[in-house]
Amino acid sequence: MEVTCDVCGKSFTIDVQIREREYKGEKVREHYFTHWECGTEYTGYYETAETKHLSEERKRIRDDVQLASRLGNEEEVRKLVKMDKKLKKQQLGIKKELEKYFKERGQNDR
Numbered sequence: 001m002e003v004t005c006d007v008c009g010k011s012f013t014i015d016v017q018i019r020e021r022e023y024k025g026e027k028v029r030e031h032y033f034t035h036w037e038c039g040t041e042y043t044g045y046y047e048t049a050e051t052k053h054l055s056e057e058r059k060r061i062r063d064d065v066q067l068a069s070r071l072g073n074e075e076e077v078r079k080l081v082k083m084d085k086k087l088k089k090q091q092l093g094i095k096k097e098l099e100k101y102f103k104e105r106g107q108n109d110r
């Protein structure tokens with residue numbers, strides 16, 4: 001995938017790398033990529049036991065939504081979509097918290 005660098009404005013191909021970090025004693029896998037020309041680092045997302053669990057739950061909900069809509073069960077679809085929104089909010093909350101945490105400690109703390 002090709003993106004444009006926010007810092008230098010050149011486009012480059014993403015090469016995602018993973019590094020392990022620690023957050024309050026828990027292992028976090030940070031998926032990130034770097035623009036090799038100017039050295040700017042971008043974090044794609046953080047993976048923890050909790051975010052992994054949430055992703056699995058959301059995947060299951062997506063499957064259930066497909067099934068429920070095929071069966072024409074609109075009430076069930078609405079319920080599932082609501083559940084999914086809640087999980088998404090949780091995911092975003094975790095991401096924000098981790099971003100803040102790692103920002104305060106600096107990028108080079110591994």
Ligand SMILES: [Zn+2]
Nearest residue numbers: 005008035038
């Ligand atoms: Zn750049």
